[in-house]
Amino acid sequence: MKSGINNINWNFDNSYSKLPESFKEHIKPIKVKRPELVLLNEGLAKELDLNFSHVGKEELSALFAGNVLPENSNTIAQAYAGHQFGNFTMLGDGRAILIGEHLSKDKIRHDIQFKGSGKTAFSRNGDGRAALGPMLREYIISESMHNLNIPTTRSLAVVKTGENIIREVNLEGAILTRVASSHIRVGTFQYIAARNKIDELKILFDYVVKRHFPKLDESKNKPIEFLKIVLQKQIDLVVNWMRVGFIHGVMNTDNMSIAGETIDYGPCAFMDIYDPKTVFSSIDQMGRYAYCNQPIITKWNLSRLAESLIPLIDDEQNKAIELATKIINSFEKKYEDKWLEMMRQKIGLFGEEEKDKFLILDLLTWMHKKKVDYTNTFGHLMNVENIKDKVYDDIELKEWKKRWERRLLVNSSLEKSMKLMKSVNPLIIPRNHKVEESLQEANQNNFKPLNNLIKVLEKPYNNQNDIQEYQYPKNSKEKYQTFCGT
Ligand code: AMP
Numbered sequence: 001m002k003s004g005i006n007n008i009n010w011n012f013d014n015s016y017s018k019l020p021e022s023f024k025e026h027i028k029p030i031k032v033k034r035p036e037l038v039l040l041n042e043g044l045a046k047e048l049d050l051n052f053s054h055v056g057k058e059e060l061s062a063l064f065a066g067n068v069l070p071e072n073s074n075t076i077a078q079a080y081a082g083h084q085f086g087n088f089t090m091l092g093d094g095r096a097i098l099i100g101e102h103l104s105k106d107k108i109r110h111d112i113q114f115k116g117s118g119k120t121a122f123s124r125n126g127d128g129r130a131a132l133g134p135m136l137r138e139y140i141i142s143e144s145m146h147n148l149n150i151p152t153t154r155s156l157a158v159v160k161t162g163e164n165i166i167r168e169v170n171l172e173g174a175i176l177t178r179v180a181s182s183h184i185r186v187g188t189f190q191y192i193a194a195r196n197k198i199d200e201l202k203i204l205f206d207y208v209v210k211r212h213f214p215k216l217d218e219s220k221n222k223p224i225e226f227l228k229i230v231l232q233k234q235i236d237l238v239v240n241w242m243r244v245g246f247i248h249g250v251m252n253t254d255n256m257s258i259a260g261e262t263i264d265y266g267p268c269a270f271m272d273i274y275d276p277k278t279v280f281s282s283i284d285q286m287g288r289y290a291y292c293n294q295p296i297i298t299k300w301n302l303s304r305l306a307e308s309l310i311p312l313i314d315d316e317q318n319k320a321i322e323l324a325t326k327i328i329n330s331f332e333k334k335y336e337d338k339w340l341e342m343m344r345q346k347i348g349l350f351g352e353e354e355k356d357k358f359l360i361l362d363l364l365t366w367m368h369k370k371k372v373d374y375t376n377t378f379g380h381l382m383n384v385e386n387i388k389d390k391v392y393d394d395i396e397l398k399e400w401k402k403r404w405e406r407r408l409l410v411n412s413s414l415e416k417s418m419k420l421m422k423s424v425n426p427l428i429i430p431r432n433h434k435v436e437e438s439l440q441e442a443n444q445n446n447f448k449p450l451n452n453l454i455k456v457l458e459k460p461y462n463n464q465n466d467i468q469e470y471q472y473p474k475n476s477k478e479k480y481q482t483f484c485g486t
């Protein structure tokens with residue numbers, strides 16, 4: 001019988017590592033001094049058909065630190081490029097190592113990746129390491145996104161490395177185990193396209209189709225159909241972000257997954273007061289990635305994907321550009337339709353009426369003018385008991401509600417509408433001050449607030465007992481700032 005870390009049900013089938021050498025570097029994680037497991041996601045482990053129950057903490061710590069590698073893993077760092085704030089750069093996994101692709105029982109393929117496990121060929125000036133705070137932050141927020149029913153990479157475990165890393169101050173080092181449908185990005189296509197080797201571009205494209213979109217195999221113009229599907233997936237994703245007030249913060253093309261999952265939890269945060277121009281990231285001086293810019297940046301990024309595909313679309317370049325442009329230009333209409341559908345659900349409308357758009361925009365305008373909390377306003381419309389604020393007595397809102405109620409009853413009953421609203425309006429989001437507080441405590445080795453926060457975020461649509469402290473933003477004029485996850 002296999003022992004310890006090889007008796008977990010790992011079922012590796014590593015395909016990316018077989019691609020041409022230029023796609024990646026074969027490299028092992030660098031061992032760390034004193035690994036200590038601080039978080040393990042039992043629910044996710046179950047979904048992956050992994051069983052950690054008979055493995056001791058010491059062995060798990062060594063496993064999730066990369067100090068011992070499971071049988072049949074094949075460790076690589078992946079190459080990619082990306083437009084960062086609009087500027088093209090060659091990048092790659094500078095501090096991440098793919099351990100392998102694990103197949104769960106249903107034959108679904110999952111990348112298992114360590115983030116923070118040492119330098120690679122793509123580290124540039126970085127140390128290849130990650131700090132505890134940002135890795136825990138990624139764990140909290142990515143798992144919260146999953147529970148909000150938004151496609152995302154997942155977090156399986158966090159270990160402390162027992163080593164300090166040097167940033168502005170000394171910080172505790174950590175490694176996050178990230179699980180993704182794949183780590184193929186828009187930037188992966190950009191990287192291969194920039195190498196100007198059509199055979200490599202074909203290999204990448206065929207690989208991605210086989211892995212993510214096998215049905216495309218029958219299409220006439222596969223790259224065009226592929227672009228259409230990725231565009232729709234990204235629209236669905238960004239509409240979901242808008243729904244819950246999520247601001248990604250660093251929508252560079254290397255941080256856009258081809259599989260349509262939210263990826264790269266660096267400076268992201270949730271909006272409290274409704275303001276379309278909200279930006280949290282300290283490095284986003286121009287507001288490029290502000291809440292309201294997320295859809296247009298999605299389109300911009302998709303245009304970069306389209307450019308990379310041009311040589312595959314048609315031998316005649318002009319024709320290829322024309323075909324791709326047509327798809328890219330379908331973005332606005334498709335986005336608006338999807339956004340309207342989502343907003344209708346947020347206020348419980350069934351059916352479609354011309355005037356719905358104005359009803360929705362009038363509510364948002366009121367929210368902006370009165371500087372009210374985005375999440376809680378929908379909670380108020382659902383009559384959630386513990387959401388109280390004098391601002392909801394405002395006459396303008398009362399007038400709006402009369403119009404709204406008239407419209408509700410057109411195709412629905414109050415009961416039916418409330419049910420719909422409850423399925424799309426979260427009562428709990430990761431409030432910035434609660435996230436910060438839990439990270440501060442975790443840095444002092446107290447993981448209780450962090451575990452409590454993770455627990456309440458598991459059921460964001462349910463009215464749980466004693467959750468009021470998680471439901472309100474911090475009552476402070478201080479502007480919340482986030483930093484890239486280093
Ligand atoms: P991000 O802002 O997380 O998307 O990272 C952009 C690029 O910087 C990616 O290629 C990362 O792998 C790389 N990177 C970020 N932090 C580090 C680090 N501490 N050491 C090496 N590379 C890093």
Ligand code: MG
Nearest residue numbers: 254255263264
């Ligand atoms: Mg990134």
